[in-house]
Amino acid sequence: MKSINQRMIICGLLMFAGAGLAWAITPTQKIADAREKADLDAMIPRQIDEWKIDTSIVPIEPSPEVKALLNKIYNQTLSRTYVDPAGRRIMVSIAYGGDQSDSMQVHKPEVCYAAQGFEVFNIVAGILLTKYGELPVKRLIATQGNRNEPITYWVVVGDKAILSGMKQKFAQLSYGLTGKVPDGFLVRVSSIDRDRQSAYQQQEEFIISMLGAMSETNRARIAGRFGA
Amino acid sequence: MTIAIGLPLTAHRSDMSSTLDTRLPQVTAAWAEWLPGVAGLLVLYVPTFYELATTLWQQDEFAHGPIILAVIAWLIWDRRQALFASPARTAPVPGFALLVFGLLIYAVGRSQDIILFEVGALAPILAGVLLATRGWPALRALWFALLFIAFLVPLPGFFVDALTASLKNNVSAIAEQLLYTASYPIARNGVVLTIGQYQLLVADACSGLNSMFSLSALGLLYLYLMRYKSWLHNGLILVSILPIAFCANIVRVVILVLVTYHFGDATGQGFVHNFAGMLLFIIALLGLFAFDSLLRVAGAFFGRGHKA
Numbered sequence: 001m002k003s004i005n006q007r008m009i010i011c012g013l014l015m016f017a018g019a020g021l022a023w024a025i026t027p028t029q030k031i032a033d034a035r036e037k038a039d040l041d042a043m044i045p046r047q048i049d050e051w052k053i054d055t056s057i058v059p060i061e062p063s064p065e066v067k068a069l070l071n072k073i074y075n076q077t078l079s080r081t082y083v084d085p086a087g088r089r090i091m092v093s094i095a096y097g098g099d100q101s102d103s104m105q106v107h108k109p110e111v112c113y114a115a116q117g118f119e120v121f122n123i124v125a126g127i128l129l130t131k132y133g134e135l136p137v138k139r140l141i142a143t144q145g146n147r148n149e150p151i152t153y154w155v156v157v158g159d160k161a162i163l164s165g166m167k168q169k170f171a172q173l174s175y176g177l178t179g180k181v182p183d184g185f186l187v188r189v190s191s192i193d194r195d196r197q198s199a200y201q202q203q204e205e206f207i208i209s210m211l212g213a214m215s216e217t218n219r220a221r222i223a224g225r226f227g228a
Numbered sequence: 229m230t231i232a233i234g235l236p237l238t239a240h241r242s243d244m245s246s247t248l249d250t251r252l253p254q255v256t257a258a259w260a261e262w263l264p265g266v267a268g269l270l271v272l273y274v275p276t277f278y279e280l281a282t283t284l285w286q287q288d289e290f291a292h293g294p295i296i297l298a299v300i301a302w303l304i305w306d307r308r309q310a311l312f313a314s315p316a317r318t319a320p321v322p323g324f325a326l327l328v329f330g331l332l333i334y335a336v337g338r339s340q341d342i343i344l345f346e347v348g349a350l351a352p353i354l355a356g357v358l359l360a361t362r363g364w365p366a367l368r369a370l371w372f373a374l375l376f377i378a379f380l381v382p383l384p385g386f387f388v389d390a391l392t393a394s395l396k397n398n399v400s401a402i403a404e405q406l407l408y409t410a411s412y413p414i415a416r417n418g419v420v421l422t423i424g425q426y427q428l429l430v431a432d433a434c435s436g437l438n439s440m441f442s443l444s445a446l447g448l449l450y451l452y453l454m455r456y457k458s459w460l461h462n463g464l465i466l467v468s469i470l471p472i473a474f475c476a477n478i479v480r481v482v483i484l485v486l487v488t489y490h491f492g493d494a495t496g497q498g499f500v501h502n503f504a505g506m507l508l509f510i511i512a513l514l515g516l517f518a519f520d521s522l523l524r525v526a527g528a529f530f531g532r533g534h535k536a
Contacts, residue, residue: 004361007320008264011327011357015268018331018353022338110389117429119418120393145417165386169342176340 027176031158032098032183035221040078040094043222045213051090051206054083059091059190060142062112075099077107082206090206093188094222099181107186108164109151113142118149122196125163128152130208132219133226136163139200142190150199151190152207154223158182161224185222258312265357272334272353276346284343284382292442296379299449303373310362310369318363327356343382351377372452379445388437395435395474403430403481412489423489428496434484436477436508443473443512450516461523468519476512480504 032038046053059079076096083089095107114120123140137154155164157171164186175182189207193199211219277297285293304311330352337345351374358366367374396419404416407423414423419430447469456462484504488496 004315004318005261007318008261008357008361010324011360012264012268014324014327014331015265015272015353018334019268019271021331022335024339025335026339114393115431117418117420119397143418144420173340173342177336 025177025179027179027181029179030099030181030183031175032181035183038076038096038098038183038221040076040096043214043218044078044080044092044094044210048082048206048213049209051082051084051209054081054089057081057089057091059093059188060113060116060118061093062107063115088191088202090189090191090203092210093190095186096183097186098183107188109138109140109142109153109188109190113149113151116144118142118144118147128154128204128207130211130223130226132211132223135161135207135223135226138164141196147192148194148196149190149192150196150203151188152200152203153186153188156185156187156222156224158184159220159225187222262311265361269353273350276338280343280347289438290382292438292445293380296376296445299445300373300376300380303376304370307369307373310358310366313362313366315361315363315366318361319359323356323358323360325356326352326359330356344384348377348381350380351375376445376449379441383441392435392437395437396430399434399436399474399478399481400430402478403485406478406482407485412486414485421485423485426488426493426496428485428488430481434477434481436473436480439477439505439508439512440470440473443476443509443516444469446513447516450520454520458527461527464523465516465520469516472515472519473512476508476515479511480508483507 059081061077061079075098078094079092081089081091093107110120110123120140120142123138126137126139128135128137135154137152139150139152142149142151153164154161155168156162157168158175158180160171162168162171172182189203191199191203193202211223214222280290280293284290330349333345334349334353336342337347337349354370354377355367355374358370400416400419400421404414404421407414412423414421416422421428421430447465451462451465484496484499487499
């Protein structure tokens with residue numbers, strides 16, 4: 001009986017040690033704090049080649065209730081529509097999350113569009129070739145009634161662009177286990193277009209122009225450091 | 229006469245008190261023995277459950293959390309003899325191994341915000357302590373409580389996303405077909421149903437995924453409590469839980485659409501928030517009980533035939 005008592009005490013001590021370990025390895029160092037504060041509005045050029053800002057269409061956003069839940073200090077969003085001289089429009093929506101990425105979740109097109117009654121399908125992973133390197137993107141289509149909206153988006157965790165989903169969680173983990181809380185971006189580019197292929201093509205060109213029009217530091221934040 | 233009756237009575241009473249006297253310190257000693265283990269568990273899980281209670285469990289989708297926790301506590305309480313029985317043989321090696329494994333999972337989960345690991349670790353931690361201090365019989369006695377911890381763990385996001393989307397589509401499509409067959413003016417566009425002048429969005433909550441989750445928990449608990457001997461009976465009920473939950477959800481959505489169509493949008497919306505969820509549960513549970521009774525009747529019928 002005595003040995004049982006001792007064993008129970010060892011169990012208790014082990015559990016205290018487990019709680020202590022969890023506390024000790026909890027990441028506290030926010031990468032966002034060490035960096036220059038992200039100002040999305042200033043980071044993305046207002047004119048990209050021949051694309052200019054058009055205020056007539058506002059891209060789809062998470063519902064106001066959901067947005068209200070996000071931490072105001074560590075989260076930012078930017079929604080813009082660009083139009084070229086031929087009248088073609090492209091919508092850009094960027095979400096920045098400075099702490100663990102709740103905002104990455106709610107802004108994910110699969111979640112955000114579906115929550116507004118769009119049907120979301122044809123989600124495929126792809127590679128977008130830029131002159132700086134390869135950008136892993138996801139492409140999908142959201143439809144509602146007559147509105148057919150092909151979407152290209154990518155996620156940046158810390159300073160690396162990553163396919164959203166499991167890989168994103170793993171990237172967060174690899175930061176977290178070294179005691180760091182990564183910040184992150186979600187960049188979504190979409191257009192209302194019946195023709196999926198031409199829409200994707202146009203979005204790709206736009207993304208390449210947008211990255212080209214940005215400073216190197218801003219580009220590294222929005223699209224991750226290539227080759228990192 | 230009175231003396232004759234009185235004697236055995238007093239004898240009996242002193243008997244009782246003497247057993248009480250010896251049992252009481254034993255019980256308190258047994259409780260005291262558990263103190264370090266209970267303290268450890270409190271340190272590990274009070275913060276976890278406090279955070280869950282103030283965040284995740286506030287959402288409708290996870291509102292079942294505290295109930296599941298209470299059920300687990302009750303299941304353990306129900307088998308408390310196993311916690312206090314003096315073990316003939318314990319299993320310290322697998323016990324401590326499981327405990328340490330569970331604690332590592334817990335530490336990773338808690339520090340990295342992976343609730344799946346943080347809460348799921350409770351099962352190996354409890355199992356480890358039981359094995360190390362009480363041996364295999366105690367683990368066997370409490371297996372169901374440990375299994376039930378699975379329902380405390382929130383389903384992983386990617387799993388929920390995938391299932392919710394396909395469930396929503398199926399539910400909307402079937403509801404449309406049913407109402408169309410009943411010659412209602414209904415049309416569907418993705419997950420948006422249009423009936424008459426009203427447009428209804430089949431939202432995530434209408435996918436019925438949560439009800440499937442909680443009904444699975446309830447169904448398992450029901451089976452555990454009924455203790456049917458027949459594997460076939462248990463198996464058939466297990467397999468039927470999800471389809472029953474699915475059908476109940478379709479009934480809910482159809483009723484919701486009809487209420488909106490006949491009584492207007494406001495009534496429909498009021499109905500969503502007040503009654504529809506409850507209705508789904510009642511329908512599903514009645515379905516489960518009905519299926520169970522059917523199986524029992526069939527079992528009795530065939531069982532008798534077998535004997536003759």
